[in-house]
Amino acid sequence: MRADIYLLYLLLRLLALLPLRVLHALGAGMGRLLRWQGGGSVRNTAVNLAIARPGLDGAARGALLDEAMAEGGKSVSEIVKIWGGGAERALALVREVRGGELFDAALASGKGVIVAAPHLGCWELLNYWLCSRTPMAILYRPPRLAAIEPLLRKVRGALSPEQVRAEGAGVRTLYKRLAAGGTVGILPDQKPREGEGQFAPFFGREALTMVLLPRLAARTGATVLFAFAERLPRGAGYRIHFLPAPEGVADEALQTACTALNRGVEACVERAFPQYQWHYKRYTASGRANPYKQAPPVS
Numbered sequence: 001m002r003a004d005i006y007l008l009y010l011l012l013r014l015l016a017l018l019p020l021r022v023l024h025a026l027g028a029g030m031g032r033l034l035r036w037q038g039g040g041s042v043r044n045t046a047v048n049l050a051i052a053r054p055g056l057d058g059a060a061r062g063a064l065l066d067e068a069m070a071e072g073g074k075s076v077s078e079i080v081k082i083w084g085g086g087a088e089r090a091l092a093l094v095r096e097v098r099g100g101e102l103f104d105a106a107l108a109s110g111k112g113v114i115v116a117a118p119h120l121g122c123w124e125l126l127n128y129w130l131c132s133r134t135p136m137a138i139l140y141r142p143p144r145l146a147a148i149e150p151l152l153r154k155v156r157g158a159l160s161p162e163q164v165r166a167e168g169a170g171v172r173t174l175y176k177r178l179a180a181g182g183t184v185g186i187l188p189d190q191k192p193r194e195g196e197g198q199f200a201p202f203f204g205r206e207a208l209t210m211v212l213l214p215r216l217a218a219r220t221g222a223t224v225l226f227a228f229a230e231r232l233p234r235g236a237g238y239r240i241h242f243l244p245a246p247e248g249v250a251d252e253a254l255q256t257a258c259t260a261l262n263r264g265v266e267a268c269v270e271r272a273f274p275q276y277q278w279h280y281k282r283y284t285a286s287g288r289a290n291p292y293k294q295a296p297p298v299s
Contacts, residue, residue, distance in 0.1 A: 012080055012083055012084035013084045013085075014084070015080045015084055016080055016081050016083075016084030016085035016089075018080070018081075019235060020078065020081050020093060020235040020237070021234055021235025021236075022235070023074075023077045023078055023080055023081055023235070024074045024077060024078060024231070024234075024235045025235070026073075026077050027070075027073035027074035027075070027076055027077030027078065028070040028071075028073050028074055029073065030073040030076070030077065031069040031070040031071065031072050031073025031074070032066065032069060032070055032073070034069055034072075034073070035065065035066055035069040035070075041072075041279045042065070042069065042279075043292065044278075044279045044280070044281055044292055045065060045068055045069060045072070045278040045279045046061075046065055047283075047291050047292055048278045048279075048280075048282065048283075049061060049064055049065060049068060049278060051203055051204065051205050051283070051291070052203040052204075054204070064273075064274065067274040068274045068276075068278045070274075071231065071274045071275045072277070072278070072279060074231060075121075075122065075231075075275070075277070078122055078231070079124060081093070082122065082124045082125050082128070083124065087128045087131075087132070087159040090125055090128050091125075091128055091129060091132060093125065093237040093238055094125070094129060094229070094237065094238050094239075094240055095232065095236065095237040095238065095239060096239045096240070097129075097239075097240045097241075097242075098239065098240070098241050098242070099241055099242030099243060100240070100242060102225055102242045102243075102244060103115075103133070103225060103227070103242050106223040106225060107133070107134055107183070109223060110181040111181065111220075111221055111222055111223055112177070112178035112179065112180075112181050112182060112183070112184075112220050112221070112222030112223070113134075113178075113182075113183040113184070113222060113223050113225065114178070114183075114184055114185075114186060114213060114216060114217055114222050114223070114224045114225070115130060115136070115183065115184070115185045115186070115225055115226075115227050116186055116187075116188040116213060116224060116225065116226045116227070116245070116261070116264060116265070117185055117186070117187060117188070117226075117227050117228060118187065118188060118189045118226070118228060118265045118268050118269065118276070119187060119189055119190075119276065119277035119280065120228040120230075120268055120269060120272060120275055120276050120277070121228045121229045121230045121231050121238070121272055121275045122229045122231060122238055123187075123228065123229065125229045125238055126227060126228060126229040126240060127159075127161060127185065128159050129229070129240055130161070130183070130185065130227075131159040131160065131161050132159055134182075134183050135161075135162075135182065135183070136161045136162070136182065136183040136184060136185055137161055137162040137163070137164050137173065137174060137177050137182070137183075137184045137185070138161045138162070138163060138164065138184065138185040138186070139164050139165075139166050139170065139171075139174065139184070139185070139186050139187070139212075140163050140164070140165065140166065141165070141166050141190075161185065164184075171212065174216060175216065175219070175220065178216060178220040178222045179220055184216070186210075186212070186213050186216075188210065188213055188226075188261055188264065188265055189202075189262075189265050189280075189282065190210065191207070191208055191210075191280075191281075191282055191284070192208060192209070192210045192211070192212075194208075194285065194286055196210075196211070197209055197210055197211055197258075198211050198254045198255060198257075198258040199258075199285075200255065200258035200259045200261070200262050201259060201262060202262040202265070202266070202282065202283075203266060205283055205291075206283075206288070207262070207282050207283050208285045209258040209261060209262055210258075210261070211254050211257075211258065213249075213261060214249055214250060214251070214254060214257030214258060214260075214261060217245075217249055217250035217257075218250045218251070218252055218257070221250075224245035224249050224250065224264075225242050225243065225244065225245060226242070226243040226244075226245060226264045226265070226267065226268050227240065227241060227242050227243070227268075228240070228241055228268050228271075228272070229241075230271065230272045230275065231272070231275055241268070241271060243264065243267055243268060245260070245261075245264050246260040246261075246263045246264050246267070247260065248260035249261050249264065
């Protein structure tokens with residue numbers, strides 16, 4: 001590990017000594033500062049919220065934007081606690097698991113399990129929790145800065161999942177693991193590359209949606225579950241949720257399957273709405289109107 005990356009690791013370890021409530025307060029303050037300054041992240045969040053909540057008036061939409069930006073700040077600051085404190089200490093922050101019987105039953109079936117984990121709440125903590133129950137692999141895109149990868153492996157420690165790159169060999173690895181009754185994790189709301197997805201409604205607007213998860217489910221017969229780690233108020237910890245996948249997520253017709261996939265993401269988001277990664281440009285694709293370019297700046 002490079003010296004500068006190792007120093008960053010030591011800084012994470014030091015900052016992890018702060019209570020979670022303090023880190024969340026700092027993160028919320030950072031998010032509110034970004035909200036006050038405006039800029040691209042705030043504008044993208046405002047556009048997405050307007051799409052997802054079209055019936056809100058200006059005051060209500062502004063309040064929701066404030067809350068979403070504060071939660072976005074928490075999602076950054078809490079990583080210090082999750083990564084810097086180590087997996088065991090992070091898992092001690094889990095206060096409740098809802099729907100855990102669904103996960104246990106899926107594991108016991110031996111048919112393989114696909115965990116669809118949207119960008120909602122604290123997904124790094126969810127990774128720890130899942131890996132503490134069963135070996136698993138996750139589909140990921142490597143960080144733009146290659147030097148960060150050794151840091152990620154170190155902070156995730158012994159509970160790190162097998163990280164499978166989103167490419168041909170990696171996808172074959174996922175098929176093999178599921179065929180053997182194993183568990184894989186996928187971010188179902190990550191926008192695929194052009195030409196690799198299917199348009200399907202997401203909060204009432206067509207969005208380019210991944211087809212890999214439905215194809216894995218259809219070809220392996222694996223159980224699909226949605227899961228996320230909800231951030232509790234005032235730094236009290238986290239609540240993990242498991243939800244069954246909507247009917248049709250493994251349909252051979254990709255339009256049907258991707259529509260069901262997005263419904264599953266929506267069902268998770270509705271349980272912790274401000275904690276979703278609302279700044280993500282989900283509604284961009286060639287040949288389609290770009291709502292983020294059309295939107296005026298947010299003051």
